[in-house]
């Protein structure tokens with residue numbers, strides 16, 4: 001391997017680890033340069049991700065456009081998210097709202113919105129953390145390796161995606177699959193709350209610690225909360241919620257599958273009851 005090839009590999013792997021995994025142009029642009037070099041040729045067009053629609057249409061409570069020139073303050077974005085989520089009367093309306101919501105920076109780096117999969121009329125709803133690369137490309141939650149495991153776990157208790165509704169706390173992929181910041185989760189929270197209320201499942205299953213802590217208002221770790229039933233107020237009624245391990249964790253720690261299996265048996269019993 002030549003030195004330059006090795007160098008190129010190293011920088012590419014550095015980029016991948018840093019979450020830079022999408023090409024947006026052929027030529028590098030030095031954004032630290034004081035002034036752009038004079039150019040006679042017109043710049044190449046920047047490819048637009050398929051879901052990035054027209055210019056932002058959502059405004060904050062004071063009428064300011066959200067996130068057009070510069071990011072708005074976190075509290076403003078959270079307020080706008082609350083108002084927008086509340087205004088959605090159906091799941092389709094909520095999805096449409098999210099398609100144009102500009103208050104969360106993750107939208108800018110994601111390929112598209114990952115809203116939900118499965119049956120919105122199902123009695124059970126699973127909620128994970130955030131989409132990964134496969135989900136970002138497919139536009140559906142849990143389609144990658146952990147999704148395949150989730151499918152197998154559901155199948156073990158007689159469920160498939162026709163009898164379950166699946167979503168995430170955060171509906172856009174964080175760059176490089178990093179954990180969503182508390183602030184990003186807080187902005188997305190009103191939307192997932194409304195999504196749960198509109199889907200109106202009988203049972204909510206929180207997959208993993210971030211989903212459990214965020215939705216069930218607990219600071220306890222998942223090793224303590226998994227297998228426990230909680231009460232969850234959808235906004236319209238109280239339902240039961242179960243915390244369990246995230247399939248991605250189970251892929252890394254297969255020995256814990258026996259505990260997840262117990263949780264799924266408890267879920268099966270609850271659904272039968």
Ligand code: URA
Pocket residue numbers: 128129130131132135140141142143144146147168248
């Ligand atoms: N992990 C999640 O939490 N959600 C997905 O959709 C995929 C992986």
